[in-house]
Amino acid sequence: MINKETKFLVVGLGLLGGSYAMGLKQEGYTVYGLARRQETIDYALEHNIIDQGQIEVDDFVSKADVILFGLYPTAMVKWIQKYKHLIKNHTLISDVSGVKTNIVDVIQEELKDRDIEFISCHPMAGKETSGIEYANTEMFKKANFIITPTEKNTEKAIEFCHDMAYTLHFNHIAILTIEQHDRMIAFLSQLCHVIAVSLMNTHDNSHLVEYTGDSFRDLTRIAQINENMWSELFLLNKDILLDEINQFIDSISHFRDALQSEDEDEMKRLFIQSTQRRKTLNKKDSK
Numbered sequence: 001m002i003n004k005e006t007k008f009l010v011v012g013l014g015l016l017g018g019s020y021a022m023g024l025k026q027e028g029y030t031v032y033g034l035a036r037r038q039e040t041i042d043y044a045l046e047h048n049i050i051d052q053g054q055i056e057v058d059d060f061v062s063k064a065d066v067i068l069f070g071l072y073p074t075a076m077v078k079w080i081q082k083y084k085h086l087i088k089n090h091t092l093i094s095d096v097s098g099v100k101t102n103i104v105d106v107i108q109e110e111l112k113d114r115d116i117e118f119i120s121c122h123p124m125a126g127k128e129t130s131g132i133e134y135a136n137t138e139m140f141k142k143a144n145f146i147i148t149p150t151e152k153n154t155e156k157a158i159e160f161c162h163d164m165a166y167t168l169h170f171n172h173i174a175i176l177t178i179e180q181h182d183r184m185i186a187f188l189s190q191l192c193h194v195i196a197v198s199l200m201n202t203h204d205n206s207h208l209v210e211y212t213g214d215s216f217r218d219l220t221r222i223a224q225i226n227e228n229m230w231s232e233l234f235l236l237n238k239d240i241l242l243d244e245i246n247q248f249i250d251s252i253s254h255f256r257d258a259l260q261s262e263d264e265d266e267m268k269r270l271f272i273q274s275t276q277r278r279k280t281l282n283k284k285d286s287k
Contacts, residue, residue: 002163002164002167004028005065006029006030007029007031007063007064007066008020008065008066008067009032009034009061009063009064009067009068010032010033010050010070011034011068011069011071011079012034012035012070012071013034013035013040013041013050013053013135014130014131014132015126015127015130015132015134016096016123016126017068017069017070017096018044018049018132018135019125019135019136019139020123020168021033021044021135022049022135022137023137023168024164024168025048025051026137027167031050032050032053032060033050033052034053035055035132036055038055040132041054043133049132057079057086058086061083061087062088064091065090065091065092066092066093066160067087067093067094068093068094068095068096069093069095069096070096071095072229073095073097073099073232074103076095076097076103076107077106080093080107080110080118081110084110084116087114087116089115089116090115091117092117092160093111093116093117093119094118094119094161095118096123097122098122098233099185099233100148100181101179101182102236104178105150108150119158119160120147120149120178121146121147121148121161122146122185123145123170124143124144124146124189125143126139127139128221140169140170140171141169141170143170143171144170144172145165145168145170145172145173146174146176147165147173147174147175147176148175148176148181149175158175185237186237186240186244187244190230190233190234190241190244191241191244191245192222193222193230196219196220196221196223196225197225200223255267258270
């Protein structure tokens with residue numbers, strides 16, 4: 001169970017890591033921070049996001065009861081491999097990674113001989129911006145929080161993550177398997193980014209900027225993308241994402257064929273079907 005005596009260490013004070021730290025500090029918890037740049041630590045201290053922070057990875061790590069990683073997935077794996085000897089026994093570790101395959105099993109195997117538990121989570125919140133200066137807790141209030149336990153995780157760890165998400169005021173908390181999570185995220189997030197990026201790259205459309213309306217802006221908002229993070233996430237989830245891309249290609253090819261053959265009835269059927277399915281999301285948004 002989470003309690004006010006719990007001391008948190010956030011490794012990686014970017015947008016999500018910084019927002020985690022900010023939210024936990026606002027709720028009265030002791031929060032430490034580790035970052036690569038002293039400027040990040042200075043900003044976090046000046047804005048009361050953390051209690052203490054540093055850039056050196058040393059015995060400072062052992063002060064934490066819970067370590068939350070705000071790093072890219074592969075960077076997190078390398079960090080744990082290099083510094084796991086600094087983590088005290090009985091520490092709980094979690095993350096914010098958008099992909100779980102090829103990450104969770106590697107870390108749990110790495111820690112199998114230590115009394116340290118890693119349980120993976122995914123706060124489905126974010127922006128097109130990055131950096132601690134954009135950290136805020138408001139984005140959690142409409143966001144989903146996904147817990148992805150394996151058979152190696154304890155009920156106590158699952159309950160802790162649930163309590164932490166509740167403390168940070170996430171809108172909806174769910175538990176999925178790793179496979180369920182990565183399939184879901186491939187369709188609801190990664191495929192959407194692929195479509196937005198592809199649309200922006202279809203033409204050199206800079207000359208159309210003065211004519212752009214809400215439809216184009218809404219559809220391409222997420223095309224302003226972090227190339228390092230998203231390349232890594234796509235490659236980690238490659239097989240599932242390729243399957244979703246192929247299904248989308250089949251769908252858009254079907255629509256193209258209906259248009260080419262002037263099959264008005266089929267186009268109308270597709271319009272009606274998409275409208276009905278979108279209404280389901282409208283109902284959820286209005287809650």
